[in-house]
Amino acid sequence: MGKTLFEKIWDSHIVVEKENIPSLIYIDRHLVHEVTSPQAFDGLRMNNRAVRRPDLTIATMDHNVPTNDRSLPILDQTSAIQIQTLEKNCKDFGIKLFDMTSPNQGIVHVIGPQLGITLPGSTIVCGDSHTSTHGAFGALAFGIGTSDVEHVLASQTIWLEKPKSFEIKVDGKRKNPHAVTAKDIVLSIIKNIGTAGGTGTVVEYSGEGITDLSMEQRMTICNMSIEAGARAGLVSPDEKTFDYLRNRQYTPKNYENLVEYWKEHLKTDPDAKFDKTFTLHIDNIAPQVSWGTNPGMTCDVTESIPSPEDYSKNDQNQKKAAAKALEYMDLKQGTPITEINIDRVFIGSCTNARLEDLVEASKVIKGQKVSEKVRAMVVPGSQMVKKQAEEMGIDKIFTNANFEWREAGCSMCLGMNPDILSPGERCASTSNRNFEGRQGTGGRTHLVSPVMAAAAAIEGHFVDVRNLDLN
Amino acid sequence: MEKFKKIKTIVTPLDQVNVDTDQIVPKQFLKLIQKSGFGKYLFFNWRYDENENQKKDFILNDKKYQNSKILVTGENFGCGSSREHAVWALQDYGFSVIIAPSFADIFFSNCFKNGILPIKLEEKNVEKLKHESGELEVDLENQILKTNSEQISFDIDSHKKKILLEGLDDISQTLQFEDKISEFEKQSKIPSVL
Numbered sequence: 020m021g022k023t024l025f026e027k028i029w030d031s032h033i034v035v036e037k038e039n040i041p042s043l044i045y046i047d048r049h050l051v052h053e054v055t056s057p058q059a060f061d062g063l064r065m066n067n068r069a070v071r072r073p074d075l076t077i078a079t080m081d082h083n084v085p086t087n088d089r090s091l092p093i094l095d096q097t098s099a100i101q102i103q104t105l106e107k108n109c110k111d112f113g114i115k116l117f118d119m120t121s122p123n124q125g126i127v128h129v130i131g132p133q134l135g136i137t138l139p140g141s142t143i144v145c146g147d148s149h150t151s152t153h154g155a156f157g158a159l160a161f162g163i164g165t166s167d168v169e170h171v172l173a174s175q176t177i178w179l180e181k182p183k184s185f186e187i188k189v190d191g192k193r194k195n196p197h198a199v200t201a202k203d204i205v206l207s208i209i210k211n212i213g214t215a216g217g218t219g220t221v222v223e224y225s226g227e228g229i230t231d232l233s234m235e236q237r238m239t240i241c242n243m244s245i246e247a248g249a250r251a252g253l254v255s256p257d258e259k260t261f262d263y264l265r266n267r268q269y270t271p272k273n274y275e276n277l278v279e280y281w282k283e284h285l286k287t288d289p290d291a292k293f294d295k296t297f298t299l300h301i302d303n304i305a306p307q308v309s310w311g312t313n314p315g316m317t318c319d320v321t322e323s324i325p326s327p328e329d330y331s332k333n334d335q336n337q338k339k340a341a342a343k344a345l346e347y348m349d350l351k352q353g354t355p356i357t358e359i360n361i362d363r364v365f366i367g368s369c370t371n372a373r374l375e376d377l378v379e380a381s382k383v384i385k386g387q388k389v390s391e392k393v394r395a396m397v398v399p400g401s402q403m404v405k406k407q408a409e410e411m412g413i414d415k416i417f418t419n420a421n422f423e424w425r426e427a428g429c430s431m432c433l434g435m436n437p438d439i440l441s442p443g444e445r446c447a448s449t450s451n452r453n454f455e456g457r458q459g460t461g462g463r464t465h466l467v468s469p470v471m472a473a474a475a476a477i478e479g480h481f482v483d484v485r486n487l488d489l490n
Numbered sequence: 491m492e493k494f495k496k497i498k499t500i501v502t503p504l505d506q507v508n509v510d511t512d513q514i515v516p517k518q519f520l521k522l523i524q525k526s527g528f529g530k531y532l533f534f535n536w537r538y539d540e541n542e543n544q545k546k547d548f549i550l551n552d553k554k555y556q557n558s559k560i561l562v563t564g565e566n567f568g569c570g571s572s573r574e575h576a577v578w579a580l581q582d583y584g585f586s587v588i589i590a591p592s593f594a595d596i597f598f599s600n601c602f603k604n605g606i607l608p609i610k611l612e613e614k615n616v617e618k619l620k621h622e623s624g625e626l627e628v629d630l631e632n633q634i635l636k637t638n639s640e641q642i643s644f645d646i647d648s649h650k651k652k653i654l655l656e657g658l659d660d661i662s663q664t665l666q667f668e669d670k671i672s673e674f675e676k677q678s679k680i681p682s683v684l
Contacts, residue, residue, distance in 0.1 A: 057523035164574035166603035
């Protein structure tokens with residue numbers, strides 16, 4: 020029987036395989052950031068261990084960094100200490116760091132692909148659950164905890180039980196690809212399979228609805244695999260993948276030879292079997308808006324807030340969760356999504372802060388002004404994205420519309436830096452999680468695409484972007 | 491890591507599904523650079539109001555559960571962020587066993603690195619345990635949960651069981667395979683970054 024792409028990558032990275040124990044898997048790329056690494060470096064020091072492969076390890080600071088003027092000092096002392104700690108750790112252990120002043124600084128999952136560090140067929144880990152993003156390039160990429168960060172630093176390997184394989188087929192063509200985006204596809208998937216639908220699996224996304232997407236859009240899809248419970252999501256690499264990675268700053272010298280090898284080896288065999296499958300038809304899907312406190316609590320922009328009964332389909336636990344979510348979100352069943360007023364807009368995060376996201380969002384707001392009731396910000400995913408956007412004049416479109424245009428970082432996706440919601444504030448956000456308090460204690464998050472967020476900023480409430488002229 | 495020993499305490503029922511790691515330890519507490527002291531931040535936004543007074547209706551604030559080491563909760567526990575701080579907080583607070591119908595993958599894996607035993611049980615047994623008022627004994631060696639009235643067996647992967655019972659350090663075990671790792675590196679097709 021044939022093998023899936025995931026199985027091929029898995030098999031080619033086994034260092035030790037024995038019965039009844041997990042396999043020892045080799046890691047080709049280890050991305051490190053300031054929040055989940057200090058305790059790992061401490062562990063190395065306590066045991067007198069070195070970093071085995073500094074040449075496969077890259078660090079940057081993203082979670083904590085302020086997104087205002089980089090020349091200003093960091094006011095939050097604990098953030099400053101964490102950032103200084105990463106600087107010291109990288110220096111002590113010989114790891115390449117893109118620090119706050121580096122033109123390569125940015126969200127770790129944005130800079131990896133942008134710099135050509137992410138490669139097809141490789142294994143990539145990072146102490147961050149959204150490492151699944153890199154799967155868009157046909158890499159097996161997943162998030163790990165701090166103990167495993169230490170383990171990979173020390174050994175360049177990880178013990179892992181082989182996950183099951185899950186094919187998610189995306190069939191059909193979107194009628195209006197500017198209005199119905201990759202974000203809407205992945206939110207639709209999560210809405211259908213649930214936030215634990217992918218637990219224990221590696222997802223392979225396939226079908227015309229995926230091959231049609233650009234690399235940046237595929238990253239949005241793979242990024243949110245973890246919101247469906249799947250530790251990793253991947254897409255078979257094709258010409259778009261190889262073109263994207265060609266001539267980047269860290270693209271390997273023997274790249275064309277690698278491409279030849281990848282073309283031959285990085286495909287699921289026609290007779291391979293997946294443990295699980297799901298198909299989404301996208302011909303008629305609508306822009307999505309989350310209404311609850313997990314990404315599965317999502318509906319079409321044309322719908323109204325569901326009742327806990329309708330949402331839960333008679334599952335008592337889910338019904339209770341939905342009622343709690345509506346209370347937290349201060350929403351009433353039956354309210355049309357388009358009548359929900361918002362206070363804040365956040366365009367950013369490892370899900371949706373790449374150049375294409377910003378370009379698409381800018382088309383919506385060109386020549387208009389943000390609603391007086393709304394405070395809106397754009398946080399580019401990396402300093403490189405920021406620079407490219409500025410060269411195209413995109414920043415001016417945003418600032419002329421009264422959006423704040425900021426420096427790169429994770430920012431209000433998780434609110435570890437000063438960019439947070441105040442209690443009770445409601446935000447249209449292009450990020451990945453709408454958990455209670457995620458963007459600030461008491462804050463209320465609605466997950467949407469960049470174009471939906473931009474349109475909401477102008478109108479002060481959600482609108483169906485299919486009704487706008489986006490071409 | 492300390493060896494996992496038999497535990498007997500009352501259970502703390504947290505009757506919720508999809509408890510995410512952002513709730514277990516909110517982001518404002520992820521800035522610490524050590525592993526200790528996270529217990530006071532466990533379920534912070536559910537435990538305390540905006541003035542940092544204890545909320546009366548949250549289960550952890552009920553004195554009855556003060557010495558409980560066993561958390562019983564709903565499906566998909568620990569979903570979301572990979573932050574191991576969530577496990578450090580549970581452990582520092584005093585929990586060593588978490589019982590649920592299912593767990594998120596990264597959280598589940600993080601537990602074993604810190605001497606916490608996550609037990610997957612059928613929904614109906616979890617429900618039963620949530621209402622157990624007496625003490626529950628957790629016997630990992632024999633994979634049995636004992637209440638006053640009954641015994642429930644549970645499954646656990648033999649390797650993971652060994653790690654907990656013997657308190658094994660992953661890294662020193664792995665480094666015994668140094669020759670295999672070096673061998674792998676010689677034939678690897680993926681070049682170094684720099």
